[in-house]
Amino acid sequence: MVGPPDAHETVRFIRHMDKFFDCLNVRNFDEHMRKRKPNLKPYSDPDDARFEWLQRDFLGYFRDWEQSLMDREGHFTKTERNAMCISKQTIEGLKMTVNSFVEVSRYLLQQGVNFVLSEKFCQDPLEEHFSKHRQRGGANNDPTIQAFGYQENVIRLQKSHHLRCITGNTRRQAQDTPEVIEDTPLPKRR
Template sequence: MFISYQTHEGIIMTVKSFIEATRYLLQQGVPYVLSNVFCQDPLEEHFGRHRGLGTRHDNPTIHQFGYQENQLRIQRSLAFNFVPKGNTAGRAGEKRPIVITNSPLKRLKHN
């Protein structure tokens, strides 16, 4: 008894990819590589969007996948770049340090 062929191939591919990614990072001057900081959440989110398109196919062909990928790209390119404008961010994207004091607040004038 052993794991399925597909799972075995997936483990081999994952290990080889991790080794190559680690070699690349070390060659680029990274002093060490921690495997627990590799995150696949963005990848899972992307393929979740593919599943969420509502197609009937569990195993899409390369053409169907490419069509879905183009749909997602167009959606991202048409999406608005939202920059929050509140009293904490200052000008668009400017980050101000938060200063906490014990001084009393200024009284507001009532009209």
């Protein structure tokens, strides 16, 4: 055991989260050997033990945590009990992440995909797209189908005319021909 006895649950939480992040950050074929972390190994079997661990043990840890708070003796308000655990939104997010990752990965492996690199599952582009909708919508948190369609067309049109980003945390695609920006004046119209 690491640390004082009253840190036991903190150590347990950190170990669960470390294994969870390893399971969902598989980047390549050899990182698990270099770092000596078996949970970084690519998924190649629909019956991989890590799938079972994620759904049964990892999510079970949070179910048990919530249940222990409900069973805890003493007079605690709902706010005090909620403060003793991570937020319900975080727990729901973990459930959605784990269950959808496991189901998609198993499906892909059963359909003949040779391996799955979990790091490739990323919702950042989706979040970025919907943040553009929120920016365009202003104070309207509940757009109609027509308003959403209009915003989608505007975003699509803007995206087709913008220059590629040179910096940032994304990779640039290789270009066959370099982009040339001219400053030649256009012919005047009558």
